[in-house]
Amino acid sequence: MTDTAPRPTLEAVAARAGVSRATVSRVVNGGDGVRDVLVERVRKAVEELGYVPNQAARSLVTRRHDAVAVVVAEPESRVFADPFFALQLRGISKELTAHDNQLVLLLTEGRDDHARVGRYLAGGHVDGALVFSLHLDDPLPELIQRAGVPTVFGGRPGWSGGRSDVVYVDSDNRGGARDAVRHLAGLGRTRIAHITGALDQTSAVDRLDGYRDVMADADPRLIAEADFTPAGGERAMRELLDRCPDLDAVFAANDLTASGALRVLRESGRRVPDDVAVIGFDDLQPVAEQTDPPLTTVRQDIEEMGRIMARLLLHGLDRAHRHEAAATPPSSVVLPTTLVRRRSA
Amino acid sequence: MTDTAPRPTLEAVAARAGVSRATVSRVVNGGDGVRDVLVERVRKAVEELGYVPNQAARSLVTRRHDAVAVVVAEPESRVFADPFFALQLRGISKELTAHDNQLVLLLTEGRDDHARVGRYLAGGHVDGALVFSLHLDDPLPELIQRAGVPTVFGGRPGWSGGRSDVVYVDSDNRGGARDAVRHLAGLGRTRIAHITGALDQTSAVDRLDGYRDVMADADPRLIAEADFTPAGGERAMRELLDRCPDLDAVFAANDLTASGALRVLRESGRRVPDDVAVIGFDDLQPVAEQTDPPLTTVRQDIEEMGRIMARLLLHGLDRAHRHEAAATPPSSVVLPTTLVRRRSA
DNA sequence: GTGAAAGCGCTAACAA
DNA sequence: TTGTTAGCGCTTTCAC
DSSP states (O other): OOOOOOOOOHHHHHHHHTSOHHHHHHHHTTOTTSOHHHHHHHHHHHHHHTOOOOHHHHHHHHOOOOEEEEEEEOTTOHHHHOHHHHHHHHHHHHHHHHTTOEEEEEEEOSTHHHHHHHHHHHTTOSSEEEEEOOOTTOSHHHHHHHHTOOEEEESOOTTOTTOTTOEEEEEOHHHHHHHHHHHHHHTTOOSEEEEOOOTTSHHHHHHHHHHHHHOTTOOGGGEEOOOSSHHHHHHHHHHHHHHOTTOOEEEESSHHHHHHHHHHHHHTTOOTTTTOEEEEEEOOHHHHTTSSSOOEEEEOOHHHHHHHHHHHHHHHHHHHHTTOGGGSOOOOEEEOOEEEOOSOO | OOOOOOOOOHHHHHHHHTSOHHHHHHHHTTOTTSOHHHHHHHHHHHHHHTOOOOHHHHHHHHOOOOEEEEEEEOTTOHHHHOHHHHHHHHHHHHHHHHTTOEEEEEEEOSHHHHHHHHHHHHTTOSSEEEEEOOOTTOSHHHHHHHHTOOEEEESOOTTOTTOTTOEEEEEOHHHHHHHHHHHHHHTTOOSEEEEOOOTTSHHHHHHHHHHHHHOTTOOGGGEEOOOSSHHHHHHHHHHHHHHOTTOOEEEESSHHHHHHHHHHHHHTTOOTTTTOEEEEEEOOHHHHTTSSSOOEEEEOOHHHHHHHHHHHHHHHHHHHHTTOGGGSOOOOEEEOOEEEOOSOO
């Protein structure tokens, strides 16, 4: 725990290079319109003094922070059992880093934290926000919009109702689900069950809708509700087996859920895929490849989703900064999914 | 992507409340030594105007940021397959939030990023850093110390060599390992194998040392090297089975490794714990409880470790700020572990 | 192309 | 107890 030494200022660099502060500032910020000789001299002085600009001073005048908040509603703690979030975070981090932006992580533990997050965002500490709007009834998005911070959402917010000023990045959950169920049907399965995700999240609803698109007249008892967790998958699978012992396929809302379902199927003496074919969603490497048998699943490029979220936000900020504001509002992005065949279906 | 409106300043609040800026500042920062009437008037003005202090301006003069960097070396991407990191992050976040500090997340993707992180920390954007020093030869810690930023490490840094100014928070890895192996021995097992973690991390080395403490004269072929991943656990388990088909217990360096080992044991037709007893390390709920059979393991309170890291740093910063610097340097913390018995041993 | 000067919004002496 | 004043370190007109 060393102590911080006083850092050299622009002033010091200017003195050493024998130029004005303004010139040093120009050089530090790109050096356009400064004679090469001076650029060189300033660079040298910066080097020798180990000068690093004081971000606070800079922000004070530019009103830019080169920092973006990532807001994660985490009361459900699923966030942390599920590599999904981590992967997205990684994509975000990469993109932000590439554009010299910092990532300020805001984890909310429950409703009490919402005010804090709202205050922080309204406080103008960051240029924008990336928000994972996990739940349909989450008040956070409203709060954020009110704070007036440019925001991109991860996953379609349930309340957006087609508002075009709400920007989000999502996977084609419904299409992916359709692909999965069609694949099962193509395998000749007729009693295809679905284990849903947490239905207060749009991704779960969309996947259920996709299932229904294909299985319009399915036995409703073939649908069991779960919550994206392995434990939920187990519970739901037991329920299904109980209700419909004759089912011959399961489409689970995600890989974690599928892994739970697989365990129960094995316990019950069913062979996968011979007796029951199983498909997941996500294609989380560590999960899908480790299950027994390896999981056929709907792949979404999670890291890429994070990267795109950041890119969208940064572009928007850039435009706003250059006052091209209303001209071209960035629009949401929905990424395609692909079916990855392994052994379970 | 709404646009930011111009925020009211201290000046505006002062005008509205009919007091000086200094008074408003006092009220905003606690309100000591200001008459109640004025406090009330200022509060009202703040409320009406929706005033939020400009953090940049404040930092410029206080030289405080109320922000802490969390640096994670993540080239190994294990970080994201392993809930370990996420849990620690949660603990950190809780503690920082409780003290009104922000969490700036710095993910490094490889050596190239080190310079960037060094620059950022040296830039004085944050008051301190929490660093996960994953590898023995990592240059990052040196860089950080050089940047002069108060730092607390997660896990004992390999190069610290007893330097008392290096503050870290760690589990009693060696002691926990001893407990695990003793437990196996107590079960009457005699051919106890160990699957190590990545040996360029102190936690792995310490657990191996703990194993050796108890199994001083063990057959060296009973030790197989892995890397804290399920896949590594599988590989190592196969190796061990190959070399020592008569082994009757395995202590794995963590739960993920143990889960891989369990899979291989099952494949090989061994029953757990009847033929081979297995113990892991960490007690990651989603892993240890989901394995078949549920895993006996050495529990460490991961979230608490994160919380303590943050607390240690914040305390240090507080003291430094009050110039009690050298008096009481904070010292490292090593947390005890406990053995959690489930069915695998 | 370069420098001088005027703040950005806030806190912290110091006076009153 | 309150107000006045002087910066914190930087960017950015505006002259030169």
